[in-house]
Amino acid sequence: MNQPVNVTVTGAAGQIGYALLFRIASGQLLGPDTPVRLRLLEIPQGVKAAEGTAMELHDCAFPLLSGIDIFDDANAAFDGANVGLLVGARPRTAGMERGDLLEANGGIFGPQGKAINDNAASDIRVLVVGNPANTNALIAQRHAPDVPAERFTAMTRLDHNRALSQLAQKTGTPVSQIENLTIWGNHSATQYPDVFHATIGGRPATELVDEAWLDGEFIPTVAKRGAAIIDARGASSAASAANAAIDHVHDWVNGTGSSWTSAAIPSDGSYGVPEGIISSFPVRSVDGRWEIVQGLEVNDFSRQRIDASVAELVGERDAVQELGLI
Numbered sequence: 001m002n003q004p005v006n007v008t009v010t011g012a013a014g015q016i017g018y019a020l021l022f023r024i025a026s027g028q029l030l031g032p033d034t035p036v037r038l039r040l041l042e043i044p045q046g047v048k049a050a051e052g053t054a055m056e057l058h059d060c061a062f063p064l065l066s067g068i069d070i071f072d073d074a075n076a077a078f079d080g081a082n083v084g085l086l087v088g089a090r091p092r093t094a095g096m097e098r099g100d101l102l103e104a105n106g107g108i109f110g111p112q113g114k115a116i117n118d119n120a121a122s123d124i125r126v127l128v129v130g131n132p133a134n135t136n137a138l139i140a141q142r143h144a145p146d147v148p149a150e151r152f153t154a155m156t157r158l159d160h161n162r163a164l165s166q167l168a169q170k171t172g173t174p175v176s177q178i179e180n181l182t183i184w185g186n187h188s189a190t191q192y193p194d195v196f197h198a199t200i201g202g203r204p205a206t207e208l209v210d211e212a213w214l215d216g217e218f219i220p221t222v223a224k225r226g227a228a229i230i231d232a233r234g235a236s237s238a239a240s241a242a243n244a245a246i247d248h249v250h251d252w253v254n255g256t257g258s259s260w261t262s263a264a265i266p267s268d269g270s271y272g273v274p275e276g277i278i279s280s281f282p283v284r285s286v287d288g289r290w291e292i293v294q295g296l297e298v299n300d301f302s303r304q305r306i307d308a309s310v311a312e313l314v315g316e317r318d319a320v321q322e323l324g325l326i
């Protein structure tokens with residue numbers, strides 16, 4: 001058996017936290033040979049609920065769970081962290097402008113980035129789930145100058161999985177038969193799910209679906225899926241978000257299979273995405289590092305949509321820069 005891996009989860013008492021922690025503790029995040037030690041971070045008002053969740057985790061008697069610690073201090077929570085799942089964030093409330101939202105989250109992700117910088121293990125990998133995820137990841141990264149920039153990522157895997165499922169349902173094909181789908185850009189309504197390189201049962205997806213369906217149904221359905229879930233469930237996506245976080249970190253650590261996947265990672269300038277912003281790309285995980293899939297042809301349909309989402313990210317970066325958050 002390997003040494004326990006320290007996994008720090010912020011927002012542990014929230015609804016994604018509740019869906020996520022049991023799966024981490026059961027071994028689905030890092031695999032069946034890796035024990036985990038959970039380090040839960042909450043705001044003081046959330047600590048009691050996190051203690052309740054910890055009681056339930058203990059009651060599962062997971063063989064791979066080697067301990068649970070609960071904190072309301074980020075420095076303590078990230079001490080020795082190998083994996084950081086940054087789920088807790090300040091949600092947008094009625095009347096809140098974009099600047100207010102970014103500022104409130106800057107107050108969370110700046111200090112957490114610094115806490116990671118000062119306390120985490122040297123192999124720390126960070127996934128930001130809390131929205132606005134891409135820009136929160138950028139803020140955290142900029143407060144962690146001693147951590148390699150590539151270790152800060154944001155989650156677009158839920159969007160990727162939603163797109164896979166929509167394509168599978170439309171074409172009557174199992175999800176397992178669909179490869180090389182991409183989410184580009186921001187985890188927001190401007191994101192662009194791209195099927196132009198995807199294959200379905202070995203055939204190009206574009207032979208099975210047309211542009212009218214892509215533009216009129218597929219793209220808006222994927223982009224607005226979060227709102228549709230809230231409308232139906234009366235609460236935002238939780239189990240599917242937790243599942244996507246598991247997929248992201250699992251693939252990052254263990255490698256991707258034959259298909260590429262999607263993750264928001266710091267741009268190296270590929271595909272005309274300005275260097276440094278944390279944008280979603282087609283990615284493979286090789287030797288524990290995300291690599292952007294290179295050399296894909298980007299047609300006019302895709303270019304327009306990628307550029308629109310990237311422009312939104314550049315706007316968010318400029319806004320947090322003006323606010324002095326990075």
Ligand code: NAX
Nearest residue numbers: 011013014015016041042043046088089130131155158241
């Ligand atoms: P909840 O409101 O249920 O839980 C959030 C938890 O975070 C609360 O328990 C709160 O006390 C805690 N928290 C707040 N500030 C904190 C801080 N500074 N340190 C530690 N904990 C803190 O939200 P939930 O439904 O779990 O969603 C969490 C975040 O995920 C939200 O920002 C949400 O928008 C985002 N999502 C991101 C998705 C993605 O694909 N990237 C999809 C799902 C989800 O909407």
